Amino acid sequence: MTGRYRPGRRAARTPDADPEAGPPRDARPARERTPQEQRDALIGYAFRALGQRALTQAELRAKLEKRSDDPDLIAEVLARVQELGYQDDAQVARVEGARRGVGGLRVRQTLKRRGLTDDLIRETVDARDPDDETQVVRELLVRRWSSFARKRDPQASAFGFLARRGFTGNVIWPAIREHVANLPAGEGPEEELPDDPQDSPEDWE
DSSP: OTTOOOTTOOOOOOGGGOTTSOOOTTOOOOOOOOHHHHHHHHHHHHHHHHHHSOOOHHHHHHHHHTTOOOHHHHHHHHHHHHHTTSOOHHHHHHHHHTOSSSOHHHHHHHHHHTTOOHHHHHHHHHTSOHHHHHHHHHHHHHHHHHHHTTSSSHHHHHHHHHHHTTOOHHHHHHHHHHHHHTSOTTSSOSSOOOSSOSOOGGGGO
16 A cells, blocks of 8 residues: 555655755855955964964975965965064074983984074084083983993993984993993993994984
């Protein structure tokens, strides 16, 4: 009999319920933004990105290129945020250069990865105080020596740890010798450290 309810039978799908159906016939296409609106939107995005963290020019440019394919507009936005003091590669370099707990090699690698110029990288690394790096290495050795001492070769473990943090061999080895010499009797190494070790963090770059 027609019209009788049949369990399990799906109701007929209307065109409006079809997820693959196109937009309504009376839908209007989105209005294309004017050049001024595009500029305002892009510069607003740049300010939001810089508000989250300090970015180098290269990093900010990469973000803007994902939002716009207009190189002139991107250059204009970069110039504007720099003019207002919101983006400054030299400031980014100073902050990275002042980081404690890492050596000059780590600073150099970080700045290079972030797209800074070779001249600015060299200037930043050269401005670091060698005596400060030596003191940081001494502090790290004091703080971490108990964990190094549990290794088969404590000196090698200490060297590897400090080298991964970007300190150079001419800072690491004298600090390790000094630290070991000051250890209580019986806690020092059975063999002396080499005078001219083959492993040097400069070779690891």
